[in-house]
Amino acid sequence: MFWKKRSFPQSKTKGVPPHVLRALEAADQPDSWETLDEGALGLVAFLKFTRYGNSPAIADQPVIRRLYSVLLKRMSEERRLHLEQSICQYAIEGETGVLAILPFLLGETALSVLSTASLDYAMLMPREKGDPLSGPNFLMNRYEQSKGNDTLRLGILTGVILLGDERLLPLVLGRWRDLDSSEDRRRLAAAFSGYVSTLQVEFLMDWLENTSEESDVGAIAGAMVGMPRSAHAKFVVRLQRYFPATEAKPGQEIKPLEQWTFAEYAEKLRPRLRPLIANEEPPKVIETILDTWTATD
Numbered sequence: 194m195f196w197k198k199r200s201f202p203q204s205k206t207k208g209v210p211p212h213v214l215r216a217l218e219a220a221d222q223p224d225s226w227e228t229l230d231e232g233a234l235g236l237v238a239f240l241k242f243t244r245y246g247n248s249p250a251i252a253d254q255p256v257i258r259r260l261y262s263v264l265l266k267r268m269s270e271e272r273r274l275h276l277e278q279s280i281c282q283y284a285i286e287g288e289t290g291v292l293a294i295l296p297f298l299l300g301e302t303a304l305s306v307l308s309t310a311s312l313d314y315a316m317l318m319p320r321e322k323g324d325p326l327s328g329p330n331f332l333m334n335r336y337e338q339s340k341g342n343d344t345l346r347l348g349i350l351t352g353v354i355l356l357g358d359e360r361l362l363p364l365v366l367g368r369w370r371d372l373d374s375s376e377d378r379r380r381l382a383a384a385f386s387g388y389v390s391t392l393q394v395e396f397l398m399d400w401l402e403n404t405s406e407e408s409d410v411g412a413i414a415g416a417m418v419g420m421p422r423s424a425h426a427k428f429v430v431r432l433q434r435y436f437p438a439t440e441a442k443p444g445q446e447i448k449p450l451e452q453w454t455f456a457e458y459a460e461k462l463r464p465r466l467r468p469l470i471a472n473e474e475p476p477k478v479i480e481t482i483l484d485t486w487t488a489t490d
Contacts, residue, residue, distance in 0.1 A: 215233055216229070219233065229267070231267060234264065234267055235268065235272060238260060238264055238268075239276065239279065239280060239283075242293045243288065244289075245296070246292045247289050247290055247293075249292045249295075260296075261301070262300060265302060277294065277309055277310050278309070281317070284439075285317070285438070291317040294310050294317070297310035298335065304344065304347060304348055307348025308348045308349075308384065310348070311352025311353065312353075312356055314331075315332050315356055315436070316436065318331055318436070319437055320437065326436060327436065328436050329356065329358075329361050332352070333349070333353065335349060336368075343372060343373065350381060355384060356392070357388065357392050357393065358432060362395055365396055366396065369404075375406070375408045378406075378412060379412040382412040382416045385419075387424065388424060388425060389455075390429070390430055391430065391432075394417075394458070397416065398462065398465060401414075402465065410473075410478060414478040414482055415478075418482055420455070421455045421485060421486060421489040428452040428453060428455075429452065429454075430449050431450045431451040431452070432449050435448070459486035460487075462482075462486075466480075466482060466483050
C-alpha cells in the first residue's frame, strides 16, 4: 500500500519510516528522482499524482510528464499497475480527484496499465452537464485527438470495451479499423476482463462481419472460442454501469439487465454466423465459435 498522507508537519514526522521521509523530501526535487529506488519513486509518484488530482494546474503537467518518464525507466510494469490501482482506490475513497489518474494516460506505454487507467478514469469521472456517459465520452474524445499514438488508442479502446456497458457500443463500433498493426488488432480482440458482456461480443461480431483480413478472423475466433472456458461467470451479460461509480448506492455500481448461457447466446448469433461459415475457406475457424458455445452448459 502506498503512503496516503499528503503532508507531514515537522511535529508529526516522529516514527515515520526513513524511506517515506526521503520520498517526501524528494517529491519536489526532480533532479533526485533518477536516484530513487523503486519503492521511494512510487511514493513520490503517489504523492505528486494525488496532489495533482486535488489541485490540478496545466503548469504542473510538464513536471508530471517528467516524473512519468522516470517511472517508465525505473519502475516495472507490474509496479506501475499497482500504483495506478492504489491511486484509483484513493480516488474512490474521496481523498483525491479523478485527475490523479490522468498521468497514466499522458505518459504510459504498456497496454495493461493504459487500459486499466482508461477504465478507471471512465468509471470515476464526474458527470458533465448531466451526461451519464461523461467519462467514456471524454476518453473517446481523447482517442480522437491521439492519432499517431496507436498504443494510447489501443489502451483507451480496450478500457472502454471492458467497461461492458452496451450503451457504449456506438462509441467503439468499427474502431478496429483505426489500428494499422495486425498485432494491435490481435491484442484488441484478445482483451478480456474475465466477464463476457454483450458489448464485447457485439463489438467482435460486428468486426467479424466486416473484415476480410484472415489474421483478424483468426484473432476474433480465438478470443470468442476461449470465452466460455476463461469466464469467471459462465454467462453472457447485458449490463449497465453507474457513472461515476462513486455516486452509486453500495452494490449498485454495476446493474445486470439480462444474462444468457453461452449456448443460449450462440442461438442468437447463429443467423449471423452461418453466412460467414458458409463463405469461409477451410479451415473454418468461425465454425468453432458456434460449436464451442453451443456445447457449453
